[in-house]
Amino acid sequence: MRWGIISTGHIAAKFADALHASESEQVVAAASRDAGRAADFASNYGIARSYGSYEALLADPEVEAVYIGLPNSMHAEWSIKTAQAGKHILCEKPLAVSRAEAITMYDAARANNVWLVEAFMYRFNPRTLKLGELLAQRAIGDVRIIRASFGFFLSDMSNVRLNAELVGGALMDVGCYCVNVARLAAGQAPSRALAAAQWAGSGVDETLAGTLEYPGGALAQISCTLSGSSHQQVQ
Amino acid sequence: MRWGIISTGHIAAKFADALHASESEQVVAAASRDAGRAADFASNYGIARSYGSYEALLADPEVEAVYIGLPNSMHAEWSIKTAQAGKHILCEKPLAVSRAEAITMYDAARANNVWLVEAFMYRFNPRTLKLGELLAQRAIGDVRIIRASFGFFLSDMSNVRLNAELVGGALMDVGCYCVNVARLAAGQAPSRALAAAQWAGSGVDETLAGTLEYPGGALAQISCTLSGSSHQQVQ
Structure with missing residues (x-):
C-alpha cells in the first residue's frame, strides 16, 4: 500500500520510519499546512x-x-x-471526540x-492478541475488576495535549487506551460511566479517574494523567 | 498489658498466637456467646x-x-x-459502619x-511507616493518583462477610484497607466519593470500584472484591 502522511509530528515521524522497515508498505507523500515544514519532514x-x-x-x-496524525479535534474532518x-x-486515537462524530466518520x-482504522497499535501486539484469546476462552474465569492506568509528565505547557480547543486532556490522550483495553477485557460496551477529574x-x-460498569458484571477502573510519573498498566 | 479476646474466629486465633510471642503482652481471657466454644478456643x-x-x-x-473481633455490625456496641x-x-476494622457510630465510640x-484503636495492623508495618515518612517529605512530589485494590475469592456462601445484617460486603471487609491507605497517601480526608458495585x-x-477526590488535588481509585483472584496492591 502507498501511504500519505497528514501531520509532521513526533508520532508521524515514527510511523514513517516504521513503514520504511516494512516490505509491503511505502510512504509516498507527507503534508502540513506549512509547505516548508512538510518539505523538511519529507526530506x-x-x-x-x-x-x-x-x-x-x-x-x-x-x-x-492516509495516516492522520492531527490533533484530536481534526480527526473527524480529515x-x-x-x-x-x-x-x-489510519486515524490516530482517539478516533473521534464524540459518538456522533464517530458514526459520521464510519458512515463516510x-x-x-x-x-x-483507529491507531490503537497495541491491539495488534502479539501479547494483546494472546490476552484477547485467553479472555475469550475464559481462561481466568469471569472478569470482575479491570484496572488500567496510563500517565506521564508533560512539561511543555504549550503542548497540544493541554489545548482545550484541540480537544486535549489526559482522557483523550492516554486514558483512551485504558478505556479501549477495558472494553477488550470486558468483551462488551459499558452501560454506565462515572468520572472525577x-x-x-x-x-x-490533567488527571482523571473513571469507573465503567459492564452489563456482564465487570467493573473497570481507568485512570490517566498528564502530570504524574510515567506508567502504563493493565490488570 | 493483660488482654481479653471477644471472638473465637480465625483472626482472633492469630491475635492470640501473636500475643503469646510478645514479651510485653499477655492474653488472660476469651469470650464467646457459646461457653463451650469459648472454652475450646481458650484451651x-x-x-x-x-x-x-x-x-x-x-x-x-x-x-x-479487649480485642474485639466481632462482625462489623457489633463493633460499636461492644x-x-x-x-x-x-x-x-482494639477493635477490628472497619471500626464503625457509619460516621455517627464512630463518633459515639470515640466519645465513649x-x-x-x-x-x-482500629485494627489496621498494616499501619504499624515498617514499610507503611516508611511510606508515610516519604510522602510527608514529598519525596515523590505531589500525589496525583492513588490506586489501591484488595480482593480474594470467598467460596463459603455462609461467611459473615456476605451477610447484609452483619454489615458485610467487599468495601467493609477489604475495601476499607484501600480507603485507609488512600487517606494515608493523600494526607487528608476526601471531599467527594463516587462508587459503583x-x-x-x-x-x-461483592465487587466495588470507588473514586475519592481530595481537596489537595489527588484522586484515589479503590477497588475490592470477594469474588476475584487474591490480590493486595497500592500504587
Missing part, C-alpha cells in the same frame, strides 16, 4: 513528495491510504475528507468503500 | 479463662484491654461497653479515658 524521513495543504495530499492519485477522496484511513468510510489551567483534564 | 490457644458471655469478660478485673468497663479497646472512649445475592457489595 528528513525519506519521503518523495511533500504538500503544503492536506487537500493537495488527498488529491495525489498515487496515495492509496478522516471524512480522506474517505471522500477514496483513500483508506462505508459510503466510499474504504477502511477506517483534576483540571489543568487550560481547561482540559 | 486451643493457651488462654487461662473463658467466658460464655462478652459481659462476663468485661467484668473480669484482670482484663485491661467497643462502647468495653469503654464503659474502663478497658482499652474519651469519657472513660481509654484507648480506642456489583451486588451479591445476599445484598452486600
Whole structure:
C-alpha cells in the first residue's frame, strides 16, 4: 500500500520510519499546512513528495491510504475528507471526540468503500492478541475488576495535549487506551460511566479517574494523567 | 498489658498466637456467646479463662484491654461497653459502619479515658511507616493518583462477610484497607466519593470500584472484591 502522511509530528515521524522497515508498505507523500515544514519532514524521513495543504495530499492519485496524525479535534474532518477522496484511513486515537462524530466518520468510510482504522497499535501486539484469546476462552474465569492506568509528565505547557480547543486532556490522550483495553477485557460496551477529574489551567483534564460498569458484571477502573510519573498498566 | 479476646474466629486465633510471642503482652481471657466454644478456643490457644458471655469478660478485673473481633455490625456496641468497663479497646476494622457510630465510640472512649484503636495492623508495618515518612517529605512530589485494590475469592456462601445484617460486603471487609491507605497517601480526608458495585445475592457489595477526590488535588481509585483472584496492591 502507498501511504500519505497528514501531520509532521513526533508520532508521524515514527510511523514513517516504521513503514520504511516494512516490505509491503511505502510512504509516498507527507503534508502540513506549512509547505516548508512538510518539505523538511519529507526530506528528513525519506519521503518523495511533500504538500503544503492536506487537500493537495488527498488529491495525489498515487496515495492509496492516509495516516492522520492531527490533533484530536481534526480527526473527524480529515478522516471524512480522506474517505471522500477514496483513500483508506489510519486515524490516530482517539478516533473521534464524540459518538456522533464517530458514526459520521464510519458512515463516510462505508459510503466510499474504504477502511477506517483507529491507531490503537497495541491491539495488534502479539501479547494483546494472546490476552484477547485467553479472555475469550475464559481462561481466568469471569472478569470482575479491570484496572488500567496510563500517565506521564508533560512539561511543555504549550503542548497540544493541554489545548482545550484541540480537544486535549489526559482522557483523550492516554486514558483512551485504558478505556479501549477495558472494553477488550470486558468483551462488551459499558452501560454506565462515572468520572472525577483534576483540571489543568487550560481547561482540559490533567488527571482523571473513571469507573465503567459492564452489563456482564465487570467493573473497570481507568485512570490517566498528564502530570504524574510515567506508567502504563493493565490488570 | 493483660488482654481479653471477644471472638473465637480465625483472626482472633492469630491475635492470640501473636500475643503469646510478645514479651510485653499477655492474653488472660476469651469470650464467646457459646461457653463451650469459648472454652475450646481458650484451651486451643493457651488462654487461662473463658467466658460464655462478652459481659462476663468485661467484668473480669484482670482484663485491661479487649480485642474485639466481632462482625462489623457489633463493633460499636461492644467497643462502647468495653469503654464503659474502663478497658482499652482494639477493635477490628472497619471500626464503625457509619460516621455517627464512630463518633459515639470515640466519645465513649474519651469519657472513660481509654484507648480506642482500629485494627489496621498494616499501619504499624515498617514499610507503611516508611511510606508515610516519604510522602510527608514529598519525596515523590505531589500525589496525583492513588490506586489501591484488595480482593480474594470467598467460596463459603455462609461467611459473615456476605451477610447484609452483619454489615458485610467487599468495601467493609477489604475495601476499607484501600480507603485507609488512600487517606494515608493523600494526607487528608476526601471531599467527594463516587462508587459503583456489583451486588451479591445476599445484598452486600461483592465487587466495588470507588473514586475519592481530595481537596489537595489527588484522586484515589479503590477497588475490592470477594469474588476475584487474591490480590493486595497500592500504587
